[in-house]
Amino acid sequence: MEHTFERFNIQTFLIEAINEIGFTQPTEVQEKLIPAIKKGKSVIGQSQTGSGKTHTFLLPLIDGIDPAKKEVQVVITTPSRELAEQISKAALQLVENAPEKINIQTYVGGTDKKRQIAKLAGKQPHIVIGTPGRILDLMNEKALLIYTAPVLVIDEADMTLDMGFLEDIDKIASKLPTELQMLIFSATIPNKLKPFLKKYMENPLYEQIQPKDIISTNIENWLISTKGRERIDVIYELLTIGQPYLVMIFANTKVKVDEIADGLKSRGIKVAKIHGDIPPRERRRVMKQVQNLEYQFVVATDLAARGIDIDGVSHVINAEIPRDLDFFIHRVGRTGRKDLKGTAITLYSPNEENLVIDIEKMGITFEPKSIKHGEIVDTFDRKRRAQREKKKTESLDGETRGMLKKAKKTIKPGYKKKMGRVIKASNVKKRRTERRTQANTIKKANKASNKTK
Structure with missing residues (x-):
C-alpha cells in the first residue's frame, strides 16, 4: 500500500484506470507532487520527459472535479496540438469508468472553431485542454467561459515561452479567479519565465526531479562520424542495416526535415514527416498512421521530441545535433521507454566536435561506431590522438x-x-x-x- 496509487486517496475509478494502463508504482514526481496538488497548493514541477508528469496533474485534478457543476473547473494549456491531444487521450482514459460523466474537451488550432462555439452554447466542459491561441479565441468569442476555473495547468512551460505563447497564457490567467491554483510543469525554468511565475504564484511548492540517469540505461548511445560522406547516405545505410522496429530521425529545421524525407523517398524508403508547416489535419493523420505502424520511419523537428509519445520507437537518429542541447535528451528519450531496449545514434562532422564535447560535459557518454561493409562496428575513440599527446607532454x-x-x-x-x-x-x-x-x-x-x- 505504501508505494501504490491507493495511498493518494483518489477515487476507485481512477485506481482501476491506472491498473488497466499498467502503472503499478508512482514515479518520483508523482510521489512528491500529487499530495500537494490534492491540497490545492500551487506547484512548479521541473522534470524530464518520461517522468510521469501528465498523470501527476491529471489524477488529483480529475479526482477533484464535481460533475454536478456544469462549468469549467480545470484549464490545461500545452504549446503544441499533438501534446494537447495526447493529454486529452490520457484524461479520457482515466474518466472512462467514472460513475458520473466528466466532460473533457480539447481546443486546438486547425479545428472547426464555429462548430466548437455552437457546441459551447449548450454546455461548458469540466476540463479544458488546448493550445493557448485557440482557448483565447474561444474566450474572446464569449463562448468558452473559463472564469469559473480555480485551476490552471501550464504544461511544457519552457516550450510555451520559446514558441511565443506566454502573452496568450497571461491573458487567459488574468480571467481566472484571484485565488488561483497554478501548476507549472517544465523540463527547465528559464529566467524569462520567472516574472510570469512571480505574478501569479505565491510561495509555490517547487520540486526539481533529478533523473537518476541522464539517459536511460536501456539506451545504447552511439556516435558516428560523417566525415567524407553525405549525411543522407549515412542515414539511408543506418535504416537498411538490421531490422529496426520504428525509427525517429530528428533534424533542427523544417527545411532539413523536408530535405531528409525527400532524400529517403528518392531511395525508395517510405517515410512520414512531422513539423510545424504541415497542416494540423495532415499532422494528426500522420501521427495516427505512425501509431498504427503504417510508417516505420519518421523524420521530425523537435516539435515531436517534447512530450509526444509514439510507442515502440526502437531507434532515434540525430541527423543534426540540436543547437539547444536540452533537446538532445528529449530526442534520445523517445526510445528505451517502458523497460524496452533502444538505440540512439548521433551523426556529427569534424566541425561539430565542440557540440559533441558540450553534450559530454552534461555527463553523457557515447560509444564510437562506424559503418563498414554494411555492418555497424566499434571504432576508435575520436579523442585518442589528443590523449596520446597529453600523455607525452604530461x-x-x-x-x-x-x-x-x-x-x-x-x-x-x-x-x-x-x-x-x-x-x-x-x-x-x-x-x-x-x-x-x-x-x-x-x-x-x-x-x-x-x-x-
Missing part, C-alpha cells in the same frame, strides 16, 4: 612544455629533429640545475659542520 615539466609550444609555432620542416634537440637541451639544463642545487646543499652542510667544531 611527463615533461612546465618549462619544457612551454619550449615545445614555442618550437611548434616557429619550426616547420624537420620538426621532429628540432623537437628532439629542444627536449635534449631542456634535459641538459635540468641536470645542470640539479648539480648546482646538490653542490650548494653540500657547501651549506660543510659550513654548518665547521661552526659546530
Whole structure:
C-alpha cells in the first residue's frame, strides 16, 4: 500500500484506470507532487520527459472535479496540438469508468472553431485542454467561459515561452479567479519565465526531479562520424542495416526535415514527416498512421521530441545535433521507454566536435561506431590522438612544455629533429640545475659542520 496509487486517496475509478494502463508504482514526481496538488497548493514541477508528469496533474485534478457543476473547473494549456491531444487521450482514459460523466474537451488550432462555439452554447466542459491561441479565441468569442476555473495547468512551460505563447497564457490567467491554483510543469525554468511565475504564484511548492540517469540505461548511445560522406547516405545505410522496429530521425529545421524525407523517398524508403508547416489535419493523420505502424520511419523537428509519445520507437537518429542541447535528451528519450531496449545514434562532422564535447560535459557518454561493409562496428575513440599527446607532454615539466609550444609555432620542416634537440637541451639544463642545487646543499652542510667544531 505504501508505494501504490491507493495511498493518494483518489477515487476507485481512477485506481482501476491506472491498473488497466499498467502503472503499478508512482514515479518520483508523482510521489512528491500529487499530495500537494490534492491540497490545492500551487506547484512548479521541473522534470524530464518520461517522468510521469501528465498523470501527476491529471489524477488529483480529475479526482477533484464535481460533475454536478456544469462549468469549467480545470484549464490545461500545452504549446503544441499533438501534446494537447495526447493529454486529452490520457484524461479520457482515466474518466472512462467514472460513475458520473466528466466532460473533457480539447481546443486546438486547425479545428472547426464555429462548430466548437455552437457546441459551447449548450454546455461548458469540466476540463479544458488546448493550445493557448485557440482557448483565447474561444474566450474572446464569449463562448468558452473559463472564469469559473480555480485551476490552471501550464504544461511544457519552457516550450510555451520559446514558441511565443506566454502573452496568450497571461491573458487567459488574468480571467481566472484571484485565488488561483497554478501548476507549472517544465523540463527547465528559464529566467524569462520567472516574472510570469512571480505574478501569479505565491510561495509555490517547487520540486526539481533529478533523473537518476541522464539517459536511460536501456539506451545504447552511439556516435558516428560523417566525415567524407553525405549525411543522407549515412542515414539511408543506418535504416537498411538490421531490422529496426520504428525509427525517429530528428533534424533542427523544417527545411532539413523536408530535405531528409525527400532524400529517403528518392531511395525508395517510405517515410512520414512531422513539423510545424504541415497542416494540423495532415499532422494528426500522420501521427495516427505512425501509431498504427503504417510508417516505420519518421523524420521530425523537435516539435515531436517534447512530450509526444509514439510507442515502440526502437531507434532515434540525430541527423543534426540540436543547437539547444536540452533537446538532445528529449530526442534520445523517445526510445528505451517502458523497460524496452533502444538505440540512439548521433551523426556529427569534424566541425561539430565542440557540440559533441558540450553534450559530454552534461555527463553523457557515447560509444564510437562506424559503418563498414554494411555492418555497424566499434571504432576508435575520436579523442585518442589528443590523449596520446597529453600523455607525452604530461611527463615533461612546465618549462619544457612551454619550449615545445614555442618550437611548434616557429619550426616547420624537420620538426621532429628540432623537437628532439629542444627536449635534449631542456634535459641538459635540468641536470645542470640539479648539480648546482646538490653542490650548494653540500657547501651549506660543510659550513654548518665547521661552526659546530
